[in-house]
Amino acid sequence: MTSGRLRVVYLDHCAQLSGAELAMARLLPALAEDVDAHVVLGEDGPLVARLEAAGISTEVLPMAEAARGLSRDRVRPGRLPGASMGHTAHYVATVARRLRRLRPDLVHTNSLKANVYGSVAGNLARVPVVWHARERLADDYLPPAAIRMVRAMVRHLPAAVIANSDSTREGLDSPGVAITVIPSPVHVEAVARSRPPGSPLRVGMVGRLAPSKGQHVFLDAFAAAFPEGPEQAVVVGGALFGEASYEEALGQQVARLGLADRVELTGFREDVSADLAGLDVLVHASLITEGFGQVVVEGMAAGLAVVAAAAGGPLELITDGSDGLLYPTGDVETLAGTLRRLAADPGLREQLGEAARRRARNFTPEVVAAQVLEVYRATTRR
Secondary structure, three states: OOOEEEEEEEOOOOOOOHHHHHHHHHHHHHHHEEEEEEEEEOOHHHHHHHOOOOOOOOEOOOOOHHHOOOOHOOOOOOOHHHHHHHHHHHHHHHHHHHHHHHHOOEEEEHHHHHHHHHHHHHOOOOOOOOEEEOOOOOOOOOOOHHHHHHHHHHHOOOOOEEEEEEHHHHHOOOOOOOOEEEEOOOOOOOOOOOOOOOOOOOEEEEOOOOOOOOOHHHHHHHHHHHHOOOEEEEEEOOOOOHHHHHHHHHHHHHHHHHOOOOOOEEEOOOOOOHHHHOOOOEEEEOOOOOOHHHHHHHHHHHHOOEEEEEOHHHHHHOOOOEEEEEEEEOOOOHHHHHHHHHOOHHHHHHHHHHHHHHHHHHOOHHHHHHHHHHHHHHHOOO
């Protein structure tokens, strides 16, 4: 690592192009002038190539699948599977040794699992840890005992905490802990819309396919809103974490609803800008309370009319009726009615899209990087 800039090691257990990992990949180039970054990942995967293409120093320090792949619903203090506990303890020691060799000024943990093992390893290596909280701690996301464990760790291990929204901050429920709310960065580029005037309404969802993301809710709402007609729907994304059966179920749902000629399931896309350019409306249908909702900002940046579940991060991102529309989480009937309203009112779609573009400028990597850098500087001054 070169001198003259803050030396920061970023830890993440995952190398897939999921939300937290994409946020980090967007942030690091914007920090390059002030931060000498080195990323340590727990697995190999497409994120490695993405970071290296951006000139970010990256290494893979393999984490055993028994620890890296441990599902959230099995995280219970004192009752973890023995193999997972052993592999996690070994990995903590391995990361601590690596940190002692790298001698960074700070460690920045980028995912919930990395927060847990990275904050322990950082303390063992005597390096201050910036814990990045991206998930809202709630019973629909983690077992109650695991939530208590994470909150206890937040109170004692990190030197600083960043939360991606007020909703995430409140979920940490850690009185006396200084938590800085900084949104996730999203590229706000001019998207050349490819929707000719008078073309049939095209509504879509973009993101990882998973039951909690609610693609099945979106399809039910689309079918209820437009049982017949020219309107089209597209579901952009693939199943990343062992949820291939859900992807198959969505295809069966499309056939069952009689929508095969009006619904497209694209599979995974590395670059979704062309898909966003081909939409009139973007839907966020998550059934769990998301900490932020990067896809919501991506849709806003593309100038789309965005319809989102009114909970967590999206509730903070969108002012209902001004730069987007909100509906009660999981409410198929209300979502269907909102889609019908937007289909009937092109002027409303245009008005919402223009206001959304303006709102999205608050989330550029440059804006976010300046806020993150201030946390780093404050932490190293202590």
